[in-house]
Amino acid sequence: MTPTVIAQISDPHLKPPGVLAYGAADTAAALRRAVDLLNRLDPRPQAVVITGDLVDEGASSSYDVLRGILVGLAMPFFMVPGNHDHKDRLRAAFPDHGYLEGFIEPGGRRAMCFCIEEFSLRLIGIDTVIPGEHGGGLNAGRLQWLDRALAERPSAPTLVFMHHPPFASGIGHMDGEPFIRREELAGIIRRHPQVERIACGHIHRAFSRRFGGTVATVAPGIGMQLDLDLRPEAPSVFVLEPAGFLLHVWTDLWGEPTLLTHVGTIPEQPGRYRGPYPFFDVVSPT
């Protein structure tokens, strides 16, 4: 089969025009580089999913910057909200992205949950934002929505995208707010084995683990990376390592349908890294 390639980027944290994030990170330039690199990939991804913290402070002018950059993507893109996002302003900036309507919960809040059915991989986005909170979670309505959505197409290989990982990261300052109702989410995922991957953001650093009987991955950041400091007392700081992205590839290499997740980096200048060099002089020393 022809592989289905879905790119994931996360946490661009855009600011209003001309403003550096936290006085240091040119997040708009980083996102432009990401768009340029994704457009040049061969094979080109069929779609891009951006897993939240699209902007940093929820300002409309930041969403205008976001739109101005993302419209440069050569393929469709889909967004889930993060804790730094303002959902009404996000919707206002992307009126052509109907899936952002999600559904309205009792009490009038919007849950930006959606299914995208047009690819060989089914894409589901779930909204883990708790208003006013840095940490994330789900409630009964969103869990039911997910359970029903997964039950609709039990044989469709599925990627579930969400901003907050439903597990701790090992980076101390990010683990103070346990994900609400994570055990129930794990139970739902376990009941729907067509979920090939749970793909998250929020941590600004790539890592993976088992969750609910599937594989969960966390994408690196676009705007900035959290320092790889696994001490419980790790301070909340970021470093300007190269940004990164994930490529989720649904393929049947070696006759086995499977979802591969590759990690790529986005250099600050194209061609910054030396290479490529041939890599085949030694096959297997005997």
Ligand SMILES: [Fe+2]
């Ligand atoms: Fe973030």
